[in-house]
Amino acid sequence: MPASTSARADPHHDAKPRRRVGRPAAAVLDQAGITAAALQLIGKSGYDGFTMAALARTLNVAPSALYNHVSSKRDVLVLVQDHLASLVDVSAFEAEPWERAVRAWAWSYRDVFSQHTPLIPVIAVLPVTDAPKTLAMYEAVSAGFSRAGFPQGRIVSAIVALESFIFGSAYDVTAPADIFDSGSMAESTPNFTAAVQAQDLESYGKPADVAFNLGLEAMIARFGALRG
The missing domain is CATH 1.10.357.10 (Tetracycline Repressor, domain 2)
Structure with missing residues (x-):
């Protein structure tokens, strides 16, 4: 069979990759999201339970990703304030x-x-x-x-x-x-x-x-x- 015929027979030939649906693998961080997560965490666990590691878990990101946006716990509290x-x-x-x-x-x-x-x-x-x-x-x-x-x-x-x-x-x-x-x-x-x-x-x-x-x-x- 000619190659051109084979290509037409394959429904996936030359098709663009499908866009993945659903939530992204990692959260998209911004100040509003960090602030909302901090409020949620403090409301649930109190200030004593508020740590950068706990905040990163709440946001479903690695602590290193969080530190790309805020340099310290104080920075997060300023956002909340x-x-x-x-x-x-x-x-x-x-x-x-x-x-x-x-x-x-x-x-x-x-x-x-x-x-x-x-x-x-x-x-x-x-x-x-x-x-x-x-x-x-x-x-x-x-x-x-x-x-x-x-x-x-x-x-x-x-x-x-x-x-x-x-x-x-x-x-x-x-x-x-x-x-x-x-x-x-x-x-x-x-x-x-x-x-x-x-x-x-x-x-x-x-x-x-x-x-x-x-x-x-x-x-x-x-x-x-x-x-x-």
């Missing part, structure tokens, strides 16, 4: 009165970190160097304070004070509902037990929200008195 900061709403500082802007920012900040409490001890003391989204958040808040006539020398201290309250309140969101149940000690702690039972939850419904609102409004009132 920046991602969470980008979720905090600071838009009210552009258009709303100072009190409303601080209120909106603080509630948003608390809600974001209440979903990621294992990260609070780390991020609370992590420098903001090389974290553009975090710095953008602080810039927006600082500008809002400045426009409202807040003394420049007190702005950072005010932000730190608010953050300390916000981070603690984020933990409170995840606390068990019976955290203040005095149980068998109720008779020996009558004042505290009565105060727990008398909590006014009508405004917000959740003890954590009531406490956060009370503390935040007190801080806003005090800081507001410092404005020029």
Whole structure:
């Protein structure tokens, strides 16, 4: 049989290689993927379980591939910090009165970190160097304070004070509902037990929200008195 006839008879002759389907053998790494995997790992195992080797396993890549994108654990934490900061709403500082802007920012900040409490001890003391989204958040808040006539020398201290309250309140969101149940000690702690039972939850419904609102409004009132 002529070669040309044989070629026509073979259905695979001159056919282009078929493209493989399904997941690639190795994960395609980028900052967004690394950040998402780090959040997943820390949420599951806590900060103590967060290592570069564990992160590489989560991403299904070799540690060497991971180090091509980030040089250290700190670099990953900066990515995580920046991602969470980008979720905090600071838009009210552009258009709303100072009190409303601080209120909106603080509630948003608390809600974001209440979903990621294992990260609070780390991020609370992590420098903001090389974290553009975090710095953008602080810039927006600082500008809002400045426009409202807040003394420049007190702005950072005010932000730190608010953050300390916000981070603690984020933990409170995840606390068990019976955290203040005095149980068998109720008779020996009558004042505290009565105060727990008398909590006014009508405004917000959740003890954590009531406490956060009370503390935040007190801080806003005090800081507001410092404005020029």
